[in-house]
Amino acid sequence: MSRETEKQRWQRNFSDLLQELRVAQTGVQILFAFLLTLPFSNGFPKVTEFQKDVYVVALLSAAAATALIISPVAFHRALFRQGRKPxxxxxxxxxxxxxxxxxxxxxxxxxxxxxxFILPRAVAAVLSGLTGLWFLTYWAGLPLARARRWTDDDDEDEDTPVAPGE
Structure with a gap:
């Protein structure tokens, strides 16, 4: 098995990142599109001031997410063929x-x-908090915990003597 060069590694890392961003980009664009159309629906005039404020937070954070998730493409265009992959x-x-x-x-x-909009505010707050915890668990908690465990396992492997032939 041949080792990849540093240039190949940076190219692979960028390709992997773009694949990941394609998944996130689709999700955030669908959410953003939904939020953009929401004020034009029949039920929107019935929302409270609190719900309007939450809507604005959801809309602006979806716009920010869309901009950030798409920005590597624009950055790549600006640096195209300049050898600045790292x-x-x-x-x-x-x-x-x-x-x-x-x-x-x-x-x-x-x-x-x-x-x-459909449940008492206290129930909505609890469900939203649980939703946030759910996302944080799978997007940050578990990946970080696994990464630490894998790093610890790698360190142990390096310190563990290997018998000949293994």
Whole structure:
């Protein structure tokens, strides 16, 4: 098995990141489109001031998420053929993380908006809080915990003597 060069590694990292962003981009664009059409629906005039405020948070955070998640494409266009893949990957990682944070805010705000419209506010707040915890668990908690565990396992493997032939 041949080892990849540093240039190949940066290219692979960028390709992997773009694949991940395609998934997030689709989700945030669908949510953003839904939020853009919501004020034009028949039931929107019935929302409370609180619900309007939550709507604005959901809409603006979806817009921010969309901008951040799409920005690696624009950045790539600006740096195309300049041999600056490491900077591109580092920048893209940062803005993708920011985009996911805004996507979390938008999704939880959207859940709060809808549940507050059909349920008592206290129930809506609890459900929205649980939604936020659910996302944080799967988007941050578990990945970070697994990454630490894998790093610890790797460290143990490096310190563990290997018998000949293994």
């Amino acid at each position: 900077e591109l990957v580092k920048y893209s990682h940062s803005v993708a993380s920011g985009g996911l944070a805004f996507m979390l805010i938008s999704m939880v705000s959207s859940v709060l908006l809808v549940t507050d």
